[in-house]
Amino acid sequence: MSKPRFAMYWAAACGGCEIAVLNIDEKVLELDAHFDVAFWPAAMDVKYKDVEAMEDQSILVTLFNGSIRTDENEHLARLLRRKSKLLVAFGSCANEGCIPGLANLSPREQIFERAYTSPSTENPDRIRPQPACQVAEGTLTLPPLQPVVRTLDQVVEVDYHVPGCPPESHQIAAVLDVLIAVVKGEAQLPPKGAVLGAGNSTVCDECPRKRDVKRIDKLARIQELPPLATDVCLLEQGLMCAGPATRSGCNSRCPNVGAPCIGCYGAAPDVLDQGARLMTAIASVVEAQEPEDIDRVLDGLPDPAGTFYRFGLAHSLLRANRAALAEKP
Amino acid sequence: MADNTQQERVGVYVCHCGSNIAGVVDVQSVARFAAEDLKGRGVVVARDYTFMCSVTGQELIEQDIREQGLTRVVVAACSPHLHEGTFRGACGRAGLNPYLAEMASIREHVAWVHTDKAVATAKAKAIVNGAVERVLRNEPLEAIRVPIEAGTLVVGGGIAGLQTALEIAEAGYPVHLVEREPSIGGHMAQFDKTFPTLDCAACILTPKMAAAGSHPHIQLHTWSEVEKVEGYVGNYTVTVKKKPRYVLEDVCTGCGICIEKCPVLVVDEAHDAGIGYRKAIYTPFAQAVPNIPVLDPDTCTYYVGGKGGCRACEKFCPTEPNSIVFDQQEERITLRVGNIVLATGWDLFDARRIHQYGYGRLANVFTNLELERMCNAAGPTGGKVVLRDGQTAPARVGIVHCVGSRDRNYNNWCSSICCMQSVKLAHLVKERTGAEVFNFYIDMRTPAKDYDEFYQRVLDEGVHFIRGKVAEVSDVPRGPDEQGPLFVQVEDTLAGLQRRIPVDMVVLSAGLEPRRDSKAVGKTFGIACSTNGWFIEKHAKLDPIATMTEGVFVAGCAQGPKDIPASVAQGAAAAARVLSYIRQGELALEPVRASVNEAQCSGCRLCNGLCPFNAISFIEERRVTEINAALCQGCGTCVAACPAGAISGSGFSNEQLLAQIEGLLLDVARVPEPA
Structure with missing residues (x-):
């Protein structure tokens, strides 16, 4: 009997998810042992037309990382959906937009303006990338940017979600073990829509730091604070930590080494909007008698959108800047 | 979804x-x-x-x-x-x-x-x-059913609280009456006569005080304050701080020898409104309930003059053992009650704040409360109305209405009683001194039973009523011919001219204000104050006694300015509400409650300090937060705050x-x- 097909694809993302998969070390050999790797552009040379030629549903599982930013991303999302039995949104970008999703704060024109003509860019001729460009050899094309970044499940139906930026290697290995067990007939598939490779609580659940009743009277960036106690909740020490609103599963890696959780595992179970949750939670415990007290605490947060919605903007209730949402593709 | x-x-x-x-x-x-x-x-x-x-x-x-x-x-x-x-x-x-x-x-x-x-x-x-x-x-x-504790806590022993306590006790249920002053009676005990019938305040109040003092179902806790309230309707646990009296309450007979022998005279800022004296050991007034003195360590020679001074009270105390205990400590007692009635009353507007009226600067400018004490036969002047020199009767008296009330610079509200109080004081002054009395009013508000008739009567008695807001009270004559000694500058809006009325005495009818600590008290009991500081009732018209916290009721001026009949009516109404709860035996609580999904709770403790009803506790061993369903009032604060989405409110799900x-x-x- 031939091995079931496996695919992995990299849309609008940094590539970290690909590295994370390779970080599972020799476990990757088990992947090869149980699957026929049919499509994985980062690892092997297969053309889109080869995928297009495959029969529908002929890939058992596709790990799709990256958000949907360009027409090409969308094309591949739809193509892989058609060809795969199980489509897995893999990593933060595919699930909630992640850092690329923060571009949803601006319409495309502003993004191009910022990227190609702001003072930080050396571009005296104000050249901008074009969807099509004539050169001596013929026409070169680039996939056009869509008005906003979307998550995979805003474009196609998704079977499973693996959160994280990137997903932790031990969690990837665990997900792989489940898939292999299913292939071997030793396990049932998890219910559709399940979140795999993560916990069911929040980062605080795994964080060993001691915590008390919260009352926040200041927030500051780590370099502005005195040396922090190593065993006390970072939030209580004035550091904006997203741990309380972020799904568990990473073994609280960042707080363990004194860095605040930045929220990469996304919203906790049953939470619709991680940023809104975190914001309401923090707002609830700000120690303020007067409006000025609130301002003072908020002044410690130079980038609220980027702090609360660092990972989740594209999948939040607001999703994007209204002007950007209203744009024609 | x-x-x-x-x-x-x-x-x-x-x-x-x-x-x-x-x-x-x-x-x-x-x-x-x-x-x-x-x-x-x-x-x-x-x-x-x-x-x-x-x-x-x-x-x-x-x-x-x-x-x-x-x-x-x-x-x-x-x-x-x-x-x-x-x-x-x-x-x-x-x-x-x-x-x-x-x-x-x-x-x-x-x-x-x-x-x-x-x-x-x-x-x-x-x-x-x-x-x-x-x-x-x-x-x-399904509604949550909880049993109800039969006891009731009444906070404040003024006329409203007394009424509540007596009604509940008469029905056969225990009442704890907590009063911060040494005696029950409240402001009414300071007054001489009451409008519009002019019956003596003490004559109608003291029987109620005595009844409360001796009632088998009423336990008085005077010179005490409520420190902490825990629990929920039907099941409150209340911690009361008993301030030291330095007198053994169960030994003292109230003979008064200690007061007589005490050599220290102190200005009585409380009961006598600053125009009379009391001793360092004192009962605030003759009919005080309980009739047990309280020793004031801030003025007593024993404490002030170095330990061991004087001790006259101790020497002359006839009881065995001696009732005077100089090293008495404050105590805390715990009460279990099912319902709470707050009848904490009001404070007088500080007339010093209106500088141009001269109170505190011009000797013969008085507050209404000072005049009340002067009119009172048991007061510092034995019922005589005199100037600050203590002897001269005034020949011309001006009474200024709405002092601090209906004034956007001070309080916007109408204090509701000042018109009638001023009319009453005008009558008393005229009766006692034969003086010519001028009342300066903005609008006359005499809407209750027999009130306007009383106003008409005082008009007929020849008291002058000038419609206009007083601009200034001054002691500086405008020329050598002007005879004061005080001048009331007012625009007479009916005559359409500025007037300057020379008088000997000015009485400022200061308004009613919420107790200065009403916000903190509200917080202790889990109820809210309006921005002005009056306690907020559940519904302004249809539920003026209840509050948004079940089992906590308000009565009397703590809820807003009102006269004695209205305070008594509210006191009785609060008792009726409490009795109806007690008679039900158990209560059905709204099932809209928050609950924690322990699997999702990470123990981050963000919600721990937020519950206004103290329903949230942290279970250290399991590192999770727990919500007591009976304490929870379903307000949703914690549901919104929980960053993990681990707290949900029944009846208010995300879906x-x-x-x-x-x-x-x-x-x-x-x-x-x-x-």
């Missing part, structure tokens, strides 16, 4: 509320919309009716539940605050779980705030649509709220989907 809403049968009832709603909203159109457009959402009956809250209206619902097999009910009418109970009751009687009914507020939220009929009707439809979507996701809930919001957005242009 999984949609399990297909099999429900919904009834929608649109109330006209006479013309309250139907005058602005096309109610037939709303009912038709529900019947036709929402058929696909399970609406099987939609009716409009003149008054849904009437018996006939309720029967319509009950009949439809029975005959049409309704499983959900939406009543589009007024607000849940007013009639949710009514319609839940109707559902309950017809065998439908009461929590499967929802109200759509199309009166307060639509009819009363719009004039354009088309817009109002469209909005009413959206609100009904939202309510239908929400009710489809409601779950049946319900989001479905309702989507329903409300019926006609709002959708944000376009990007391709």
